[in-house]
Amino acid sequence: MRAVVVVGSRGLPGTHDFDELLAAAKPTCEPARTLAEDICYWGYTSGSTGTPKAAVHSHAHFLAAADLVGVGVFGLEADDLVFSASKMFFAFGLGNSLYFPARVGGASVLVPERIDAERAFEVIAGERPTVFFTVPTLYARMLAIDDAERRWDLSSLRYCVSSGEALPPSIFDAWAERFGLELVEVVGSTEALHDFIANTPGAGRRGAAGRLVPGFEARLLDDAGAPVGDGVVGHLLIKGPTTSPYYWNRLERTRATMHGPWLSTGDMFARDAEGVFTFAGRADDMLKVAGTWVSPAEIEAALVEHPGVLEAGVVGVPDGDGLTRPHAVVVLKEGWIASPDLAATLTEFVRRRAGGHRAPATLVFADELPKTVTGKVQRFRLRPT
Secondary structure, eight states: OOOOEEOSSOOOTTOEEHHHHHHHSOSSOOOOOOOTTSEEEEEEOOOSSSSOOEEEEEHHHHHHHIIIIIITTTOOOTTOEEEESSOTTSHHHHIIIIIHHHHHTOEEEOOSSOOOHHHHHHHHHHHOOSEEEEOHHHHHHHHTSTTHHHHSOOTTOSEEEEOSSOOOHHHHHHHHHHHOOOEEEEEEOSTTSSEEEEOOTTOOOTTOOBEEOTTOEEEEEOTTSOBOOTTOOEEEEEEOTTOOSOBTTOHHHHHHHEETTEEEEEEEEEEOTTSOEEEEEETTTOEEETTEEEOHHHHHHHHTTSTTEEEEEEEEEEOTTSOEEEEEEEEEOTTOOOOHHHHHHHHHHHHHHHOGGGSOSEEEEOSSOOBOTTSOBOGGGTSOO
């Protein structure tokens, strides 16, 4: 590390002020002499499972992600205008707003403030982007606004992209019904720089994460490290041209996550005979209830199908006998009032839709779910203290 540059405020002693450096810079500069494999980016993970880690990436990774995902999956072209509610300090947002459109000569809409539901609609209607990127939470909050489809014109959009968390089928359906737009679900990570599993515009599958992005390989393994068959949930490992070789100054985490060219994602997926992947949950979030593996994402998806639920988070907690049971934290839509009767109604709602072993043993209400700045739910903070 040769220098630290601070943007937007006075830095600590020994750092450099960005505005001062910019004022003193020459109008044109010779490009730095770099190689494709030179490290150029330290991308910090979101912290959804604990302390963020810096995954390092090279120049080559950016070009590969732009070509395989920006062009290969999203089909971005020079006349596209991208709007990403996910900011550029998030690896997902960095690709969406910066190097994906730059690779094809496109443009992006940059908004400095945090984007809430109404502001998202205002930007889309005012700036007329062709592609919109954000997380499922924001789509849910946009859907909660009455008459949004009549108040704002979204006709400039070709499609919308969802990432960061599993997209509940109810949101996929409601978005298409109200706005006539497809929600394209994709899966990626900071360690992979961007996406490695994706649906494609025009061919999205409800409730599914999609297929492998061409250029990537995947393994699904059981707890013993043996491959699992079609339809069986396993630990996902990926290999591809954008995966980080190591975490900065985190040797033990590197050894646990990066296995030669293979990256252990920490996610659990199932894959069908057609190569379509379905997300089950984070490995450390999966619940074993009455001897059966249960995905928190399945319970959350069932809960948000109820008309009064805005969003939900589920974790496993031990009951009085030490057995793991689902614990749900629910955020209600405006106009709904939390009560023991409603908690019982929601529990029965899940039981009828998803099966008795998926019904929450305990259910509480909250004003909001704890999230990272990138919009991922911090499930470890949902557990009762």
